[in-house]
Amino acid sequence: MKGTVIKISGSAFYWKSVDKSLPPLLRLFKNLAAKGERLVLVAGGGETARHYIASGRKLHVNESMLDDLGLRAARLNAELIVGGLGDLAYPVVPENMNQTAEAFATGRVVVVGGFHPGHSTNAVAALIAERVNANLFVNATDVDGVYTADPNKDSNAKRLKQVTVSELRRMFGDGEMRAGTYELLDLLAVNIIERSKIRTVIVKCEPQMIAKAIRGESVGTLVIA
């Protein structure tokens, strides 16, 4: 009973464009499910998470509760997908790992937001891939892969076709960690990918890109454990 875990970028839930960005993704997920693909979808917190975290920070809410606001926002995004998938989806958004494993065992598409303070949704996705013995983790994100530098700042930045976990660790290892600022793959996610040797592809959050990654075509950046 293999499966695929897809982290859906929080950017797919921008308030202004969510009614345009979600339907094509929902069609993809329905098609994949119809073909018998076992899916777990992990929704990012996106704009809603950032807003609540920023508001909370102004009110001096502590970082742990800011994380909690972020994961509640991600669950809102997750429930939007559950509702959009109708009977294909497990009808409730699981809130921890055991609930996720139980939901996955039913064979339906499982959709989660965050689990616990201190975990990015990327780490949650990697942890789920590990628990349900998924054979693929697609990290569908804002950018179309890992670059040698920030492509928005450096025009010489090049996309890497593949990257090792050690290289990833060097890249992200000294970044400061504050609620809402997790990027691409944080260190916990990288460690999980490494220890369980989870095939991981980082792609842009677009239906065709995700579909390609699942079909095993070369796309985005492959992470080598």
Added chain:
Amino acid sequence: MKGTVIKISGSAFYWKSVDKSLPPLLRLFKNLAAKGERLVLVAGGGETARHYIASGRKLHVNESMLDDLGLRAARLNAELIVGGLGDLAYPVVPENMNQTAEAFATGRVVVVGGFHPGHSTNAVAALIAERVNANLFVNATDVDGVYTADPNKDSNAKRLKQVTVSELRRMFGDGEMRAGTYELLDLLAVNIIERSKIRTVIVKCEPQMIAKAIRGESVGTLVIA
């Protein structure tokens, strides 16, 4: 062990102004708690609820799950208050009536969002008032009381100093009910107020107005059971 239930208008959580609208309310709640007032705060879903419900409706999510999106949004708002109150607040947002009763028994300020599909946050507030034997339900809302007509549409509309539940029922009785469109007090809230004879005041959601209502001064509209 008497107490006060305050429904906080979703408008207190407008994204653009939440960092200005919440701090004065938080100061009020801290002052009240310091004086020994037993409080349950019920956060409305506001802008976030409306957005997710509207987005869900475009994705053909059913009304029951739209309600669920609305109450999850209200819980996000509730958690912002929990974080802002710090140690005065019960540290977790209760998700049903029994959890609320348990939290109230600790003596801390309890903050909730919604509970269950089919319940407006107004009805939730009335139901809590009933369960914890509160002696006052302050419905802090967008308008400064019940009017003879919609004050935004009819310049002759007059604020009523008091109104009976029967009159309220006539006013709201034939309104259509869709997720996110609950107004002032819906029928379930009115029925609860009536059956348990809960002293209810509808005021504008401003600290001074709420404070006056709690001190027993004439403000807004008093609902007579």
Added chain:
Amino acid sequence: MKGTVIKISGSAFYWKSVDKSLPPLLRLFKNLAAKGERLVLVAGGGETARHYIASGRKLHVNESMLDDLGLRAARLNAELIVGGLGDLAYPVVPENMNQTAEAFATGRVVVVGGFHPGHSTNAVAALIAERVNANLFVNATDVDGVYTADPNKDSNAKRLKQVTVSELRRMFGDGEMRAGTYELLDLLAVNIIERSKIRTVIVKCEPQMIAKAIRGESVGTLVIA
């Protein structure tokens, strides 16, 4: 994955006759399940609910807890059906909407009592129909439909073949609401039926009547949203 929600009148659980009234209903439910009908059964609280609510009221228990007594009683009745259906039934009585949706997803017959104070079991049934996208809500009750007047008091009362939600609302709109006195369809149930356009039939709680309603034959009173 369509389904049918059946509200079972609390009268099916009269202590003196429950061993006669339940077996024919259980046979019907088994037959329906064998034919692939997806069922959610909502047990009314009946005599047990009324007794505990009346006893509680004499002890000055508040209305919210009286509702709670009523829904606990309804769960007892629900469990009797679960036990009687054996392996066809989901083995546990769900206690809220999410648990019900999870149970429904298994394909077994789901049996619930009440959920939350402030909700009649009628409203619970309508809310479930909405959540699981049921195509029919059969309200199996004491009377064989909606009458122009109380048939027990007025010999000229006539059964209506169909009734609109607006008419229902007028009929029940000004009734007082106390724990244990909910009738036929209360206002919350009517509102839910209307907003989700749930095909609803009110019939007498007898196996043949319920079977007819499910086969789409004209029986009892059809509620038009």
Added chain:
Amino acid sequence: MKGTVIKISGSAFYWKSVDKSLPPLLRLFKNLAAKGERLVLVAGGGETARHYIASGRKLHVNESMLDDLGLRAARLNAELIVGGLGDLAYPVVPENMNQTAEAFATGRVVVVGGFHPGHSTNAVAALIAERVNANLFVNATDVDGVYTADPNKDSNAKRLKQVTVSELRRMFGDGEMRAGTYELLDLLAVNIIERSKIRTVIVKCEPQMIAKAIRGESVGTLVIA
């Protein structure tokens, strides 16, 4: 933080007389709580439990679910006491041992029904006494103590002032065990009393008798571990 566990006979909840039998007991519990006595009350299932178990048996419900019906009935009785005690009581009926320990830690009067199939409410009471380190277990029952024979059948039967657990075990050891037929103290309860050396008094379920047992006066039958 010592405490007393009182098992309240199911007979205190007879439908016809509950409004007469409970008030004096409630007054006693309020008085004891006012004096700082730490109380856990365990309600028997009584008439309601017996009815549902008998009905379930006719419907061929298995013994495990019959036990479940019995403990749900006991929780209904428990909630009647919670409601009657108002703010003195922990506001929710705990459903397992850990919840009971958490409730007891709040200092309020805790009221439970049953916990788990296979446990009589007597055994539940003994197990709670053990967990919360209670210094007294008062088993308030139908009879005024342990007799040398069944006093209803044998006019020579004599009440024992005290009895050892070994003697109790001999008396009850060969009784058949079916849901709803647990008597006085079943073997599990006796074993618990013995292993934790819980001071146990069996008295008639009347306020004065319970009060005497708590004051340490000679009443009913003392069980010697």
Added chain:
Amino acid sequence: MKGTVIKISGSAFYWKSVDKSLPPLLRLFKNLAAKGERLVLVAGGGETARHYIASGRKLHVNESMLDDLGLRAARLNAELIVGGLGDLAYPVVPENMNQTAEAFATGRVVVVGGFHPGHSTNAVAALIAERVNANLFVNATDVDGVYTADPNKDSNAKRLKQVTVSELRRMFGDGEMRAGTYELLDLLAVNIIERSKIRTVIVKCEPQMIAKAIRGESVGTLVIA
């Protein structure tokens, strides 16, 4: 939907030999599941339970919490089996009867440890057999059946091919009960077997013996209800 409940002796989890004793058992369970056998496995607490109970007793932990330590240890053993069975197993260890019934309804192999203080894992196994209407309870234990005397102490002790519950009750009826000292079948287990007439076989915890018991061959000791 018949099934088999197998109590796995805690001795299968000896620290030094668990990596040798479990694999053959796991192979058996996989084979049985592949043939469509519906299984519930109940892991004993074994060495880990005994260690924590002994340590707790030295720290003056009360008997109820010692039981809790024991059942937590049993759950650790249970999770080892869940992990070893992979996708054949229900992915989470249920912690009470209702969760177990829900897990069993999925058709996967369910693995549990203990449930509640006061219950041996033997009693838990019997209670589950009752709840899920199992047609066989295999008690896989340290010894190869019930003997006329302790075979370790009395060389004339003979294994009984079958034994009645009354005889079992006489044998164990006067044993003292302390956390961690439950033997073979305690009285609660015996009572459950009797009241639900569960076919019960006591065998040595070895794959071939368990397989024989399931195939209905004469092995170990048959308990006659």
Added chain:
Amino acid sequence: MKGTVIKISGSAFYWKSVDKSLPPLLRLFKNLAAKGERLVLVAGGGETARHYIASGRKLHVNESMLDDLGLRAARLNAELIVGGLGDLAYPVVPENMNQTAEAFATGRVVVVGGFHPGHSTNAVAALIAERVNANLFVNATDVDGVYTADPNKDSNAKRLKQVTVSELRRMFGDGEMRAGTYELLDLLAVNIIERSKIRTVIVKCEPQMIAKAIRGESVGTLVIA
């Protein structure tokens, strides 16, 4: 309501010496609690965790479930402390952050094991410190502080009186992460300490050392955020 979070080294729970190592720690915690210190204790998994993880790995259990075995083992250790502290402790071991916050709000000593796969108990301790706004995190461990090199391998290794989080990150940043091999402070713990500026002291797990750290004396290694 400030507080102190103490991570207790798994080595305090060695099977052979736990009855000698725990009592002095329990005395310290009782003394601290008596002085009004607000405590959260986080038990490491120690020998039991290592055994179950090693056994699970031999059975090809996946890393996520190995983590789960580890945290269940840590909860066993935690419960030993709960039992040993008696009424001073919150009576149940919380299993996630919200439960911990609720328990902490009661004012009792809270004892936890692990929470979630992917979190070391060190990270759990840091996350709790953050959530409950603790003013001190004492990491009581096998060694008496952070050294310039492994003191067991390098006789020139020197204990650092203080260390910055950046230095810690460099030291541990490239370590492989497998269930059961978390050391001192892993990266997640370091990140949490940094983002919330939690005063952190690493000391040897001995009562006097912990006491000194709490009194603010120079001991072990101070981590500078």
